[in-house]
Amino acid sequence: MGTQAKNQNPNRVAADPAKSFFVSMLVKDITLRDAIGDLVDNAVDAIKARANGTADLKEYEIEIKLGKSYFSITDNGFGMEAEVARNTAFNFGKSDKHELIDNSIGQFGIGMKRAFFKLGSQIKVKSIAANSQFELTIDVPKWLKEPKRWEFEFDENTLDEKTKNSPSKTGFTVHITNLSFDSKISFDNDTFVTTLQKEIELEHMLNISKGLKIKIGEYTLKPNQITLVNDDNIRPTYWEKIENGQSVKVLAGISTKDSEDGGWYIFCNDRLILAKNKNEETVWTGSKGDGVPFWHAQYFRFRGYVFFEAVDSAKLPWNTTKTGMDMDSPYYKEVRSKMIIMTRQVMDLLEKLKEERERDNPEENQTLNKAVEKSLKATVSVTKILANVKPLNNKFHYPVVLFNPQKKTNSVKIAYQVSNEKYEAVKQNLGVDTPKEVGMETFNYYYDNEI
């Protein structure tokens, strides 16, 4: 295309991408934190591909190092075959021939390259796969100087496509130097690093609890347990829809821990997309919206969990940055509608608990509250509940017969104001001490004499 093409055909209009514009636009749409998240997602995909569906990920490890002058991420997944690198993985955007890994969370299309550019300008990739191995270096400033060249090159003498590597040797490493300004100041900031650790810990809680080891700096991420009460008294409500190649499972109920953990959690192929959600992206629209009332302290025990699974990750109803849901997707609309109803199911208990505590109901009479408190002492991990969903149905079970609210009293409260002088005079005359007594005595006096 370019000038030559224009000369050949006067109808042709140039639409070549300008590399530097393209790169700067790509990185503006993503935060540093999400760029690293994308690389972790790719590593998790490679590991799951090697684990081939087994639930145990104990042998697998992802290690991230954040230095003042470098960033690196290493995994012992199945690596990347040279053929994949050559034809698809480094393309900008997903080509039609591109085949995604089953049940993946990374969507090679743009995430990996975008993350590279965001982090720094000297990128070295090293891959050892079952049937090939290679190294590849991207020198971004140099690459930008060649406006027409939309390709990279394997490093000299590193490509080997005749090798056979045992599964224990495969893996993928990215090492980035010449860090971007954003990276440099963030990696030097302990708060950034701690937040990153906590967020990845949440995002991959399911994989971590399956044994996957993720290390960021010197810290190994810990498994976060998501739990629900599930006993003879209280059973969560459950709904599932299983179709060819995709499924969704939804659980809602109550659990302990602090109120901060309350809300909805949505996972897509085991990756946490929304955590502790308390806004309209899930169900909390306010009573005048299409969902349930705004999140309120009385709901702090509420927990809802959604697990989307799809062999083809393009079918998952998340947005492209994996930071939220695709609100327009008919699939998510259908599931969200269920989530709203399941929230209402649990609210039936939460509202009764609140009502039982009202109107100075003596604690010993709050039989439903007491039963719930007892159940809350033994919560069960959600993974365990999902392993046997047979006893569950789309109804929230709780011992409604124990509900014992304070009955409305048959009395009326009277309030009125009088001047201090008159009050003192009546008080002394009656020989009592408090306004309450004055009120009672004067009322009784009228009642006794006039009625």
Place this chain on the structure above:
Amino acid sequence: MSSSFEKINYNLRPNKCIERKMMSEALGRLSFIDHLDNYRYIGFGSPYFADFILFHKNLGITDLISVEKEEAKKNRFEFNIPYSGITMKYGHSKTILPNLELGLKRNIIWLDYDDKVSDFMFSDIHSFFSETMAGSFFIISVNVEEEFMQPTEIEEDKISLRVFRLNKLIDRIGKERLPNELMTLNMNTRNISNATYEMIKRQIATSLLSRNGKSKDAIEFKQIFNFTYKDNATILTVGGIIFDKSQRAAVKKMAFSKLSFYADTSESCKIQSPNLTFREIKALDKALPGSLEFTSGKFQNKKLQDIPLIPTDIKNYAKVYRYYPNFTEANL
């Protein structure tokens, strides 16, 4: 605050009584889909249980649930349960309905609210339409009486009646839900009725849209009822059947459109039963069913000419005569 059942004797609401009997006649046709004794009725029985008694007697439904929010008056409700097939559920409909496993049975629901249109009603519509088994029947009744503004002497409190009524409505349902083109109207009974009808219709459509997702086996709703009547406050009732593709032929056989009170649009069927003496009723009944042709100032039907009633009362009676209640004093 006392409940409406404490203010009004439900047995003495003639138009409501007519509406109930009309409904019962339409509901009988559900047997084209399933035996009526496989259906469950869900309503707000209050202590009179008038709808429960009628549907049990006329339709033979034996599984009935009454949702009642006033747990405090439990003893009175339990005492008044007329048949053993009725189960009481205490709590607010918005959290009770989702836990009824609506998808496991065909349901006939009558959300017979005494209140003016409020946000929780849309939650209930959503809960029902998202879950209920195809072949179910839905009915909702809402008070659409216009708001009355207390005159005020304070200058800064003075607002127009239009603004007053709109604010009242927005307080209850929020701004988002009210269609824009209705925001400028004076919400008198006619307009609040239209607005309520429109919002109910939209909520049903939205709930079904989410429910159907991408599925080809879409669930549909066909409106059959749109009643308005006034015993004391004006009441709007909307109702219809929820069905899937496999039931389409059965729904056609039910021939709802042949019912004299069938209303599938925003145009409502008005129930206005005239106050008549027994002698008048007997005389009118003798002429019905029959022609109501009215030309050159009189009915063509000779039997009707001799009855000393105004033509409007006669026409209104003819619309409801098969359902007209007989109220009399009795020592039971």
